[in-house]
Amino acid sequence: MKSRSPWRIAYRRLRSNRVALAALGLFVAIVVFVLAAPLWANEVAHTGPNATHTVEKITVDGERRDVVSPDGTPIGPVWLGADGRFFLGADGRLGRDEMVRLMYGGRTSLFIGLAAALITTLLAVGLGLLAGYFRGWTDAVISRLLDVIWAFPVILLGIALGTALAVGGLQIGPLSISSGSIWIPILIIGFVYTPYMARPIRGEVLALREKEFVEAAVAQGAGPLRVMFGELLPNLWSTIIVFFTLNIANNMLLEAALSFLGAGVQPPNSSWGTMISGGYELIYSAPLLTIIPGVMILLTVLSLNVFGDGLRDALDPKSKVELEAHAGTFEPEEEPV
């Protein structure tokens, strides 16, 4: 009989989950959409995300129209009426091309979501492995530290850090990040969500550490590093992958919230969050400027949440990994007796 690796079984299970596959398809489509930004900007719209067209006129279906009307209302979607220029209209008084901004803004949002998820994962896996493997005071120090970060409402901690760092940027030794850099929201979001992932991983390591295969490795003379990365880490992958996917979704929501409050992405960079915040000022005259970037966030986050659920079911149908979009997940931990 042919043996199947657990990964193969998971893959087969995932392949038969049509909803999860559709969600993955949607996510890939969104990624392709934002990656095509320069193509659309150069070949179709002939403008950049920050280029202003305040006093220009364009020809829509043979008719001359202001990009921004004298009362300050931007032009609405013209679809292909102007050969692809201002497909979704202009973004406000500055008359920037909304479609181009949507594509470039999506790059920022997705990039922040991914990069922050990577940071969270690295920190959480590192801390979880250390605490779970060494136990004792290492565990005590790490766990208390995580408890303290965990006690902040996520959004307030993000805002506090965002505001403090927006004043003068960040300087740690040779590492220097200017105050307008998108690495500031990335670091903040990555940091803020760390306890939500590190705590369950620590729990899992604590349980795995008691298993015979760890004992066997130690008996063969494997050192701590070897046990942590050679024995424990491979058993954590399924948890890590699921958390990582759901984490990207939550990061994108937090980025949008922080940017909306002015503590996230700083101009001239733009993201879907800053676009909603800019559009909100014109909600009564141009509601689409608020609606469209929000729909993009909704679709992206939804696709990641659905796909993440599918992954979880495929990788471990019995596991109950839950990552919450807000402060307050609590998993009663099982401590080894």
Add this chain to the structure above:
Amino acid sequence: MARFAVRRLAGMVLVLFAISVIVFLIFNVIPNSDPAQRIAGKNATPQLVANVTEEWGFDEPLPGQYLTTMKLIFTGQLVSYSSQLNVDEQIWEGVPATLSLCIGAAVLWMSFGILFGYLSAVKAGRLTDRALTVLALVGISMPVFWLAAILLYYLTFKVQLFPSGGYVPLTENPLDWAYHLVLPWITLAVLFVGFYSRVLRSNMLDAMNEDYVRTARAKGLGERRVRVRHVLRNSLIPIVTLFGLDFGAVVGGGAILVESIFNLGGVGQYAAESIANLDLPPIMAVTLFGAFFVVLFNTLVDIAYAYLDPRIRLGTSAQ
């Protein structure tokens, strides 16, 4: 029991102390500039900067500075540097609006979360379940402030069903109070309804395979009674935990976006306005205020658990 409670409360004080130190560090060490300069404002004279340095104790070593700042907060003397208003008073002024918003939303999200979760689990795999699952997923995938903005646009501007924001004190006019809060309540509740109904659904489905449920059925209890009295009741425990923590987080500033968009004038909106002005003292005070509520509810949940489950108060979790 009393010993456990005392231990947890002592732990709570420690965590709050650690949080206050972290908040202090965030605002006094991370920013790459002279704090006195920032407090005094952009066009401050050197004399003003020197006065501020003196008053806040910025020339002292860090632990001394920490004590000075905390003294200002806890004696109610912390002053905002954009409006010169007393920060503690401003926070207290926002508390009724914040509590009105949070309590109402909590009632909504618990009722609908439990209702939807129960229906979903009972009808697992059928159309009702699928529809509710989709709704729940959409609910947790939406930016809250975006939902608020869309509701505001369609229900107060396009169709003028609701007032476009603002807060009317309950003592002034209870009907107007509720009328102004309907949209904020719904907005804040949506995320939690989605999340709670999903958690409850999976808990109930797990519980349905438990031995005690089989026993209940074997005793000849009706299906409805088994579901409500046995399955639902046992599945609610994690929901109650979540509720304690989420409620703490929402009161402690988590409602910042909903409050700002509906212009409720609560604690969260105060924080949002302070951010816009880079006004650090109020942000610092509100962050501490928020952390206090999270830690408080966290502790209350732990104590409630210990009360309900002796294994926790005597067991290994407190090692």
